């Protein structure tokens with residue numbers, strides 16, 4: 080969480096930094112600040128609230144500078160306020176820092192630094208970091224670069240930092256461990272950011288900084304060094320990001336744009352993989368590890384949030400099509416258990432951002448036990464993508480709304496292809512069944528397009544329910560993870576309490592919640608559990624629950640039982656989540672808008688959860 084951006088070059092730094100902060104605001108948005116170097120003066124301006132408030136705050140200030148850095152915060156240590164906002168000065172105010180991550184041993188370091196006379200104004204771990212750098216510099220009489228390097232040996236935790244010093248006005252020092260950082264290289268100018276979005280309109284040449292690397296930008300060049308002070312060769316890559324893909328393109332919110340992009344993003348996730356003409360499936364990352372997949376004894380999926388829901392869909396898919404045991408784990412629980420992992424296990428790590436701290440840690444644990452790690456990430460070059468043995472990108476394009484939508488369907492698409500490939504190679508899927516699934520998968524973008532036509536209908540349903548305090552979501556089989564996902568979408572953006580349950584579990588507890596005020600969304604598409612779900616609907620109806628049913632087109636049975644019926648196109652059972660999730664995304668979106676919530680930046684959340 081938190082977004083960092085910095086600039087050194089011939090242009091005015093402040094507008095570039097502010098624009099970059101707006102792009103990174105999805106990562107955290109409780110306060111923001113900038114540090115600008117002007118004529119040997121190092122000025123820090125910061126403000127509680129969104130980047131727009133920082134902009135108003137500095138509107139009258141002298142912001143001329145060719146070197147500067149900025150930060151948008153998601154609070155970890157200390158409440159969101161002006162003082163805890165970044166950048167932070169050292170005690171002498173000669174050094175300033177921005178930081179994304181957490182310093183775990185900050186309390187011990189702080190006590191030591193206080194004893195050395197350093198003063199603290201904020202509650203943050205970051206202020207400890209900058210004072211540690213200052214203390215080392217004063218004590219060792221070394222330059223800033225050396226002081227930062229030595230400080231990195233003393234801090235425990237995660238960081239992406241940029242440091243500026245009044246004593247070296249034409250220099251930026253940056254370092255990372257566990258939090259993302261990319262450096263853009265222009266003609267006589269440099270950009271540092273948490274992701275490439277603040278950089279794309281200036282240059283398409285970037286270097287992804289690795290853990291334990293220190294970047295020194297000065298004298299018109301970028302130098303990379305290891306923590307042990309050995310020079311590293313920067314690996315310059317070409318960015319393949321389009322500016323349009325990170326703008327709203329006429330939609331009121333990124334979330335709505337991303338929901339509507341799904342026919343395209345699903346197609347992009349299949350491109351080059353589902354080869355209908357040649358009649359085969361293809362996945363580069365799978366090919367290299369085919370024998371491992373064929374001989375694997377078990378698949379363990381690790382993920383968080385929506386990605387974990389995609390993992391649950393994968394459990395159904397892989398067991399169904401590839402007949403292999405699957406365990407789906409919350410990465411945060413898995414990493415702190417003592418899980419049994421063997422060399423014949425394949426761990427699939429799913430993450431939109433590719434930066435989720437718990438998922439990364441789960442990967443490291445599984446790696447240390449010899450498992451093969453397969454990553455499914457959306458962000459190219461992200462930490463998880465780089466930490467895995469092999470993988471497949473989802474190619475959904477940048478997802479900026481904090482609530483994940485198109486990333487989910489892209490993950491499910493890639494997992495479907497993977498399960499089909501595994502089924503084929505393990506001999507558990509007949510050619511006929513495989514062909515049928517391929518043909519059906521090919522139709523999914525068009526079916527999603529059709530489901531999106533329900534938007535007006537769903538907005539009307541949202542108007543009926545936008546003021547209720549609770550929602551229940553029920554589904555069975557492949558639609559159980561969809562019920563969980565629908566409930567998560569609603570609660571995270573509308574702040575309505577919502578629970579997802581396997582429909583049959585309802586009678587073991589949640590049924591007590593049902594009365595004439597309780598909306599119950601039941602996903603009841605035509606599949607093998609349809610009759611059972613119909614019985615569950617009867618149970619809700621008998622207790623006067625208000626039923627909103629997502630059904631397959633032409634279903635007249637449920638129409639007579641439900642208050643509202645949303646008809647989605649028919650598809651095969653294994654592919655149904657790709658279609659049935661669409662109305663749930665739209666329902667949560669419209670309810671949140673009607674409640675006046677900030678849909679793209681819901682309270683307390685951040686897009687990329689780089690703290691555990």
Ligand code: M6R
Nearest residue numbers: 384385386430431432435482483
């Ligand atoms: O980037 P990741 O997929 O690893 O993120 C995992 C979760 O933080 C994420 O899915 C979160 O639950 C979303 N806000 C859900 O919409």
